[in-house]
Amino acid sequence: MKLFDWLDDRTGYRDFMHEALDEPIPGGARWAYVWGSALTLTLIIQAVTGVLLMTAYAPSATTAWSSVMYIQHQMSAGWVVRGLHHFGAQAMVVLLAMHLGQTAIYGAYKKPREMNWFFGLGLMGLTLGFALTGYLLPWDQKGYWATKVATNIAGSLPLIGAWTQELLVGGADYGHLTLSRFYALHVAVLPIGTLVLLTLHIAMFRRHGVTPPAGANTKHVDRFYPKQVALDLAIGLSIFIILGYLSYRFHGAPLDGPADPASDYPARPEWYFLALFEALKFVPGRIEWVVAGGIPLLLGGYLVAMPFIDRGPSTALRPRLKYLAPLGIVGLLSVGLTYSSISSDKKDPSFAKAIERAEKQAARAVTLAKRGVPPDGPLAMLARDPHTAGPALFEKLCASCHRMGDMGPEKGKDTAPDLTDFGRAAWVIRVLDNPDDPMMFGRTPFKGMMPSFTRPPADKEEAEYFTKIKPADQKAVVDFLVAQAHGKADKGSKGEEIVSLRCTSCHRVDGETDDDESLAPELRGWASRAWIEAQIRNPGSGKTYPAEAMDDKLEGHMPGFADQLSDDQIKLIAQWMSDRITDAPK
Numbered sequence: 155m156k157l158f159d160w161l162d163d164r165t166g167y168r169d170f171m172h173e174a175l176d177e178p179i180p181g182g183a184r185w186a187y188v189w190g191s192a193l194t195l196t197l198i199i200q201a202v203t204g205v206l207l208m209t210a211y212a213p214s215a216t217t218a219w220s221s222v223m224y225i226q227h228q229m230s231a232g233w234v235v236r237g238l239h240h241f242g243a244q245a246m247v248v249l250l251a252m253h254l255g256q257t258a259i260y261g262a263y264k265k266p267r268e269m270n271w272f273f274g275l276g277l278m279g280l281t282l283g284f285a286l287t288g289y290l291l292p293w294d295q296k297g298y299w300a301t302k303v304a305t306n307i308a309g310s311l312p313l314i315g316a317w318t319q320e321l322l323v324g325g326a327d328y329g330h331l332t333l334s335r336f337y338a339l340h341v342a343v344l345p346i347g348t349l350v351l352l353t354l355h356i357a358m359f360r361r362h363g364v365t366p367p368a369g370a371n372t373k374h375v376d377r378f379y380p381k382q383v384a385l386d387l388a389i390g391l392s393i394f395i396i397l398g399y400l401s402y403r404f405h406g407a408p409l410d411g412p413a414d415p416a417s418d419y420p421a422r423p424e425w426y427f428l429a430l431f432e433a434l435k436f437v438p439g440r441i442e443w444v445v446a447g448g449i450p451l452l453l454g455g456y457l458v459a460m461p462f463i464d465r466g467p468s469t470a471l472r473p474r475l476k477y478l479a480p481l482g483i484v485g486l487l488s489v490g491l492t493y494s495s496i497s498s499d500k501k502d503p504s505f506a507k508a509i510e511r512a513e514k515q516a517a518r519a520v521t522l523a524k525r526g527v528p529p530d531g532p533l534a535m536l537a538r539d540p541h542t543a544g545p546a547l548f549e550k551l552c553a554s555c556h557r558m559g560d561m562g563p564e565k566g567k568d569t570a571p572d573l574t575d576f577g578r579a580a581w582v583i584r585v586l587d588n589p590d591d592p593m594m595f596g597r598t599p600f601k602g603m604m605p606s607f608t609r610p611p612a613d614k615e616e617a618e619y620f621t622k623i624k625p626a627d628q629k630a631v632v633d634f635l636v637a638q639a640h641g642k643a644d645k646g647s648k649g650e651e652i653v654s655l656r657c658t659s660c661h662r663v664d665g666e667t668d669d670d671e672s673l674a675p676e677l678r679g680w681a682s683r684a685w686i687e688a689q690i691r692n693p694g695s696g697k698t699y700p701a702e703a704m705d706d707k708l709e710g711h712m713p714g715f716a717d718q719l720s721d722d723q724i725k726l727i728a729q730w731m732s733d734r735i736t737d738a739p740k
Contacts, residue, residue: 175379181366182374183382186260189253190359191386192393196245197348199397200284203239204341211291213337215330216531218293219412223523223532226406237401240408243288245393246281247426254278255485258460258478261469262365268461270358275457276351280344282426287340289424293333295512298413299421301336302328307434310443328415368470411516412532420508422499429491456480507560518542538722544730547723551715569597569710577639577681577735582632586623599711600703603673604660627652639681639735653677662700673703683732690724691716 162168179187210229212221225232254274257263263271290301309319324331366372376382401407410419423431433445464477471478499505515536522535522542536542545561553562555570562568572593575581589604590596607628610617623631627648634649644650650663658667660674667674675698679685688697692714694704704711715724 175377175383177360177363177378179364179376179378179382180372180374181364181370183376183378183385184367185385185389186256186367187364187382188385188389189249189256192389193246193249193253194352195386195390196242196249196393197352199238199242199394200246201345203235203242206235207239208341213291213333215293215333215413216529218291218333219409219519219532220523220527222292222294222409223520223527226409227520227524233406234401237404237406238397240406241397241400243285244424244426245397247285249393250278250281251485255481257365258481259471260365260367261464261474263461264365264464264467264469265461267358267362267365270355270362271461272458273351273355273358275454277348277355279454280348280351283344284340284348285424285426287336287344290333290336291340292409293413294410294516295413295417295419296408296410296422298328298415299419300423300427301332303421303431304423304427307442307446311447312443315443365469368468409516409520410512411519412536414533414536418508419512420505422495425492425496428495429488432491432495453484515542538726540726540729540733543723543726547719547727548730551718552727555712566592568592570712571595571598573731576731577636579632579636582635583628586628586631599709600673607656623656631657635677635680638677638679638685639732641679641682641684641732641736643678665696671702673700675699675703681735683728686728686731687724690714690719690727 207225210221210225210232212218222236225236227233257271257274286301286304289297291297305319305322308322309315311318320326322332322335324335422428430446430449433449434442437445460477464474466473468474518539518541519532519536522539523532528535528538545558548556548558549561552558555568556562557565557568557572557574559574562572575584584591585594585604586607588594588606588609590601590606595601595604605611607623610620610622630647630649631652632649634644634647634653637644637647637649653661654663657663657674657677659669660672661667662672662674662676662678664678665676676685676696685698688695689699689712693699693712694701694714704714719727
């Protein structure tokens with residue numbers, strides 16, 4: 155065609171294509187040669203998806219997580235782009251190991267290919283640098299804490315540790331500067347270095363050609379096109395299909411909750427750094443730097459030294475096994491340590507519980523963020539959310555005595571009523587049946603103060619006067635109290651009538667009782683949000699329990715938290731507990 159002739163006349167592209175596609179392959183095309191091309195194709199995927207992600211990503215501690223959430227959940231096809239980029243990064247690490255192994259086995263580090271080997275090692279370091287810096291960019295819990303672990307280890311290195319950590323972190327605290335520096339490394343410094351080394355790597359490869367395996371018939375020569383091109387395209391298409399499947403399978407990539415420096419998130423690195431993480435468990439903390447810095451340094455030094463150690467002309471595998479043995483041992487140890495780390499986490503119930511809690515918080519954060527993230531960021535958004543801040547505050551201040559679902563002391567070690575069903579029918583039925591049950595008031599100063607409405611007293615004389623509450627009356631009382639918890643007065647109901655007849659000898663209803671010295675709580679509005687707020691603020695205010703119920707002589711009673719919590723924090727806990735009772739939409 156005249157167009158192609160015109161282009162060739164101006165650019166000379168036909169000569170370039172001829173040189174590229176007609177490259178001779180002594181010994182013939184092989185599957186073993188596809189890994190370098192696969193890495194290059196995956197790198198292109200990373201570059202394209204990375205640029206697309208940059209169009210929506212906002213690199214700051216208050217906006218990074220929100221922008222990634224937008225990409226993942228709201229931007230058209232954003233989850234596809236993010237999934238390809240996320241799993242492409244992991245594929246790069248796998249392909250890197252495959253390419254390094256194939257090159258070492260074939261002896262492609264030997265004279266005259268030493269420089270190409272060195273450029274390849276440089277690209278390996280840059281790839282791991284991409285993995286490490288990209289991990290932090292979503293500014294979620296997993297990335298934040300894993301990066302903090304990594305930089306703390308770097309900071310433990312002698313002489314240069316403190317300087318290196320400060321350079322990466324940008325100061326004493328992790329924040330905007332940390333993210334900005336990692337982002338600059340990820341999208342500018344590392345790509346430039348990769349482009350330079352990749353160009354040199356390919357140039358050296360073109361200069362010296364492939365390294366055929368020992369014993370190959372080098373008289374048989376294939377051209378790069380079509381056979382090797384077909385093999386390269388086959389592996390490239392397979393990788394793209396796998397990345398597409400993983401992106402579809404996980405609907406993009408995982409996103410934890412926003413990074414929270416005050417949380418107790420169980421930090422773990424990505425799987426390709428787990429071996430080093432596991433190895434650190436076998437040494438005291440004060441010498442972690444020996445493993446964290448020593449192992450990579452020794453491995454890197456060994457790889458750099460290989461062309462000088464193995465200087466024989468033969469590329470046959472058997473005579474070179476003694477030189478390749480350390481690489482094989484490191485590979486096996488890495489697999490073993492990675493498996494050990496994953497296995498030990500699976501057997502650790504506290505880790506599983508922490509991960510489950512983190513997943514719930516992440517899901518909650520996404521739900522809230524879809525409604526809009528405030529200008530002060532996602533952490534502020536979560537701090538104002540009752541269903542995030544409520545359980546966190548409860549676990550911090552209340553769970554030493556009370557149980558609430560999976561929070562609190564082990565069963566049998568709680569010293570206050572189990573609040574899991576507080577405000578619901580089951581809780582009321584239980585307290586009417588056996589108020590001294592260990593799950594109720596049996597371990598509190600109020601044990602023995604309230605009689606059962608369904609069980610006769612142990613004292614025979616008192617038992618003669620006991621009348622068991624009728625099922626219909628019990629249901630009416632339960633309905634009345636549950637209505638109070640739902641914020642309904644339920645005045646004039648049968649339940650209110652029964653409570654006024656049978657309960658006000660101790661309890662208060664609208665502040666009135668037959669026994670002013672009684673320590674029983676107010677039942678009007680019981681377990682409602684306002685009642686819970688008053689109870690947390692000051693249990694002896696008279697709005698819930700009378701002041702006498704908090705007498706210092708009653709050892710073990712609930713303290714007030716007005717001096718430990720702000721008014722907003724008290725309202726957050728109360729709102730969360732109230733919503734649990736009423737199953738309010740979240």
